[in-house]
Amino acid sequence: MAKILIIDDEPQLRALLARIIGLEGYDVEQAPDCTTGLRLLSQYEPDVVLCDVKLPDGNGVELVGRIKEIAPAAEVILLTAYGNIPDGVQAIKNGAFDYITKGDDNNKILPLLSRATEKARMQRRLARFEAKLSDEHSFDRIIGSSEALRQAVNLARKVAATDTSVLLTGETGTGKEVFAQAIHQAGPRAREAFVAVNCSAFSKELLESELFGHRAGSFTGATKDKKGLFEEADKGTLFLDEIGEMPVELQAKLLRVLESGEFIKIGETRPTKVDLRIIAATNRDLEKEIAAGNFREDLYFRLSVFRIQLPALSQRREDVAEYARYFVGQFAAKMGKRIETIDDAYIAALERHTWHGNVRELRNVVERSLIMADGERLSADTLSPEFRAGAGAPPDSLALDALERHHILKVLEYAKGNKTEAARLLGIGIATLYRKLESYGV
């Protein structure tokens, strides 16, 4: 039930309003002055405050700012005296939802209340969503207790509080994007946008228009004005993933944006100003790329003011078991399965493996084995044959083929026959999947 707080010093009017509003199904509290109103604000947590202008210990117009400070999600409707429009206008400037003239606008109160409570509810929902999002991307969600990973987390926590550019380096799947988001969330721009772009996913022309935006008609196909990602990320953070793949000509333009905070949209002549934090990531050795003429040294210096190297999983095998348990819990919940025990042989097989795809590969392997799991015990049998082959089992290619067939068909069944999804889960190309299915006569 939506909650309404009425702040008014006239007892009769207050009681009348409370009755009208209460009859509509709202929960109502009353306060005769500012002091009581402010106290009730934190105790009662109203959705909407109906507030008079002239109060014994203050002025309602000025109170609006205080109310919004204490309860940002609450909406305020001011009750102004007849003919006093300037009060209402000032109240809206101070953050009020609207104002109504006492006595004159009685029929407007209920529709206005309904709109104000709806807005307050949306705001609460948004605040909860933002809190959940920031929790999901916080440093606390970064798994791994090895010394190497903890050192990287410590460095990231330190730099997060500043506004410095960060360069995250490390093999694919080591968590560069996870770190970038945590740095953003723990930094001064947490409430602003985090915009990620994968520089390897676009051709040079497309990447340029994605980043800078364009004016309609500036090139064939540019039918509308388009905001670029620099602008989308204004005041927030732009995460440039796979920066090593950015074409050299664009690197020069990026450097200019970093140095001046300005850029020119495609098809425009006037510069646009932006205020950004840049976090870049790469799995390439940028120093080698500089030597080979593929990366600009000046951009490298600019981006690598603070560099964090994320350790590969092969350098911290002690983390494998922790990731495995974490991902088992995550996927079991997602798939509605109950896993009571994880066999030691299962963990041992994962610890033996060489993880070229690092945490991402490990996560995918756990997801696949949960699809295979039938009971409440997760055994090494749920892993694909290559893991078991490494466990010292006698090589029996016929048995392996049969296992592989069983595994692939089960994954395909889980993916509801969607071959692209099955190939993704299996970690093989779609063409390989088709070849295998054909050999099984499927």
Ligand SMILES: Nc1ncnc2c1ncn2[C@@H]1O[C@H](COP(=O)(O)OP(=O)(O)OP(=O)(O)O)[C@@H](O)[C@H]1O
């Ligand atoms: N320390 C970690 N804790 C929890 N999850 C992690 C961690 N590191 C990686 N992951 C998970 O592994 C997957 C890959 O992580 P991410 O995309 O951040 O890697 P990346 O280094 O950016 O990869 P790429 O270079 O391929 O873009 C994601 O699903 C992420 O949630």
